[in-house]
Amino acid sequence: DQQVKQNSPSLSVQEGRISILNCDYTNSMFDYFLWYKKYPAEGPTFLISISSIKDKNEDGRFTVFLNKSAKHLSLHIVPSQPGDSAVYFCAASERGRADSWGKLQFGAGTQVVVTP
């Protein structure tokens, strides 16, 4: 039973435009959310995170929005660049849980292709 869902397996966007990646979750105990980026033949790398006490976090071209009532988060990339072509994973954690030990639940990923 996947508690974190990324329903769009792929996204194609033109260079310079906005990329919007979506993620839904079912576990209301999740209180910390992360996005990871993965290039082929490499491990995922951390991109940006957001705590459940916030509804927005921005880091350069990347912004994550959290809508707790809808159990939904999104990642905006503005402007999109060719180097952003990668798989993006949404992940969630129950940081407030004593035995969470940093465990993450990952979504299935969204393949982003940025075209010139």
Next chain:
Amino acid sequence: NAGVTQTPKFQVLKTGQSMTLQCAQDMNHNSMYWYRQDPGMGLRLIYYSASEGTTDKGEVPNGYNVSRLNKREFSLRLESAAPSQTSVYFCASSEGGSSYNEQFFGPGTRLTVL
């Protein structure tokens, strides 16, 4: 600083063979994790080690064993490989505790079981 290293990068096994995937980190992290990545499934946690000397099951532990050899190293063993264990395996580490969830990943091991 190598970060998280994994060996081997690729491996082909026959059904029933055993092997150990090695992982080491040089960031003095307390917690380490093993994931598998399958198409359409994302990353699923196999086992984790919250701190040196402890290990615990994750979401998909069947068919695997782990050893936290010391603070740096965390190995994953397949005792009798099955085709269903064909996957890409990632090791990760983090500072540990509830305050930090950023995990740093190794480059992965691509395993094929025939």
